Amino acid sequence: MDFPELNSHSPEQTQLLGKYLGKLAQRGDTFLLTGELGAGKTCLTQGIARGLEIKENILSPSFVIIREHHGRLPLYHIDFYRLDHIAEIADLGLEEYLHGSGVCVIEWAERGIPVMPQDNLLIALSYVSNSEMERVVRLTPRGQRYEELVKQLETSLRQEELWS
Amino acid sequence: MRILGIETSCDETAAAVVENGKRIISNVIASQIDIHARYGGIVPEVASRQHLLAIVPVVEKAMTEARVSWQDIDGIAVTFGPGLAGSLLVGVNAAKAIALANGLPLVGVNHLEAHICANWLEGEKPVEFPCLCLVVSGGHSDLILMKGQTQFEKLGQTRDDAAGEALDKAARILGLGYPGGPAIEQAAEKGTPCLNFPRAWLRGSYDFSFSGLKTSLWHLVQKEQVSVVDTAASFQWAIVDVLVSKTVEAARDMEVKAILLSGGVAANLRLREHFAERSPVPIFIPSPILCTDNAAMVAACGYYRFQAGESSGYDIDVVPGLSLG
Numbered sequence: 001m002d003f004p005e006l007n008s009h010s011p012e013q014t015q016l017l018g019k020y021l022g023k024l025a026q027r028g029d030t031f032l033l034t035g036e037l038g039a040g041k042t043c044l045t046q047g048i049a050r051g052l053e054i055k056e057n058i059l060s061p062s063f064v065i066i067r068e069h070h071g072r073l074p075l076y077h078i079d080f081y082r083l084d085h086i087a088e089i090a091d092l093g094l095e096e097y098l099h100g101s102g103v104c105v106i107e108w109a110e111r112g113i114p115v116m117p118q119d120n121l122l123i124a125l126s127y128v129s130n131s132e133m134e135r136v137v138r139l140t141p142r143g144q145r146y147e148e149l150v151k152q153l154e155t156s157l158r159q160e161e162l163w164s
Numbered sequence: 165m166r167i168l169g170i171e172t173s174c175d176e177t178a179a180a181v182v183e184n185g186k187r188i189i190s191n192v193i194a195s196q197i198d199i200h201a202r203y204g205g206i207v208p209e210v211a212s213r214q215h216l217l218a219i220v221p222v223v224e225k226a227m228t229e230a231r232v233s234w235q236d237i238d239g240i241a242v243t244f245g246p247g248l249a250g251s252l253l254v255g256v257n258a259a260k261a262i263a264l265a266n267g268l269p270l271v272g273v274n275h276l277e278a279h280i281c282a283n284w285l286e287g288e289k290p291v292e293f294p295c296l297c298l299v300v301s302g303g304h305s306d307l308i309l310m311k312g313q314t315q316f317e318k319l320g321q322t323r324d325d326a327a328g329e330a331l332d333k334a335a336r337i338l339g340l341g342y343p344g345g346p347a348i349e350q351a352a353e354k355g356t357p358c359l360n361f362p363r364a365w366l367r368g369s370y371d372f373s374f375s376g377l378k379t380s381l382w383h384l385v386q387k388e389q390v391s392v393v394d395t396a397a398s399f400q401w402a403i404v405d406v407l408v409s410k411t412v413e414a415a416r417d418m419e420v421k422a423i424l425l426s427g428g429v430a431a432n433l434r435l436r437e438h439f440a441e442r443s444p445v446p447i448f449i450p451s452p453i454l455c456t457d458n459a460a461m462v463a464a465c466g467y468y469r470f471q472a473g474e475s476s477g478y479d480i481d482v483v484p485g486l487s488l489g
């Protein structure tokens with residue numbers, strides 16, 4: 001599949017991508033976010049929250065580790081930034097979130113890959129050299145649910161002519 | 165009235181005995197005790213298991229250091245949110261067990277309100293209401309109007325990163341190590357704030373935003389060779405400038421009688437200095453040990469809740485997403 005790489009030209013566009021993803025999200029979904037500091041992980045999550053019809057502000061969970069929000073579905077916004085050891089992540093008791101009734105969005109997910117569900121949508125955000133605003137967003141679906149989700153996302157983005 | 169306070173909302177397992185919301189008789193934080201030596205092996209830093217291992221020795225130590233027995237305690241106060249569900253549960257369940265076993269009243273306390281109450285601990289001067297509270301830490305940057313001892317109204321908060329988080333992430337970008345806040349502060353002392361970082365003023369609102377500042381630092385470091393100490397000083401100044409300017413503006417608008425600082429970032433010396441210079445009203449700041457997470461502030465907060473005639477049932481549950489005001 002060629003689709004999964006997108007260029008975002010602004011934080012607003014990254015949020016819009018998140019919003020469409022949030023609209024398509026289902027109970028039990030896990031989105032794993034990776035990318036440097038400032039690449040737009042929280043920004044994308046703000047969009048996902050909007051797509052889940054969450055009204056409140058989405059703040060970075062780096063220090064508090066988990067922030068819970070309620071919209072069309074619950075959003076469990078999780079962040080491994082401060083967790084340096086896999087044992088710490090394994091000990092957080094994430095099971096009830098990961099297989100729960102909401103959508104899990106996990107920032108700095110690369111630190112916890114071994115204890116993450118095998119089926120997931122990996123979203124890698126990266127900087128484009130010499131550009132303050134532009135980012136590359138690469139989507140890697142693992143498992144049937146997420147392959148379908150990425151196809152649906154592609155369709156809705158093309159319909160709205162948001163990405164050519 | 166002597167209150168035992170218990171705090172396990174995130175990183176610290178802590179217990180303290182405080183008299184009349186003011187006099188600290190004991191104040192124990194787990195990281196001060198050698199739990200590793202007690203139990204051996206590696207204990208994860210942020211996990212409910214660590215709280216579970218630490219809670220009993222920490223409470224025992226708080227009681228021993230205070231030289232009190234359960235008959236000398238009049239109530240139990242415990243943080244029930246916001247925080248990590250698993251971590252909060254350890255403290256709340258310990259508090260319930262102690263309260264039930266000794267027939268003591270129990271009160272659940274909001275972690276943010278407790279941070280604010282740290283200003284009443286060891287305080288000589290009385291705080292006049294209404295006052296404005298700035299709670300700044302790794303997880304929070306909240307501006308709260310306090311009209312009475314238990315009356316809170318949130319005026320603003322960060323829309324993305326908390327101030328302490330921005331400082332920590334800047335330390336990581338600059339390779340200054342952990343914990344980032346103190347590392348930036350130390351480096352900044354050796355530099356001058358000669359670089360102009362963008363400030364998000366968000367005019368017409370009392371909200372903050374520090375995410376753009378972090379991204380602009382990232383780009384600067386990628387583009388050119390920078391002086392680490394000057395960059396640290398400039399970055400810290402950008403954060404202090406926004407925090408102080410917006411808080412002072414809100415203090416004027418709300419015609420408050422005092423400004424209260426609390427949370428880990430309130431230990432930052434530059435922040436303290438600039439508040440002292442620019443505030444039109446008296447400034448209250450807890451001593452550095454009471455700015456970071458501790459249980460003395462929880463006990464103090466519980467005291468005022470009990471004084472207001474409140475208490476919680478023994479069926480109190482944790483509220484991880486609890487907000488204030």
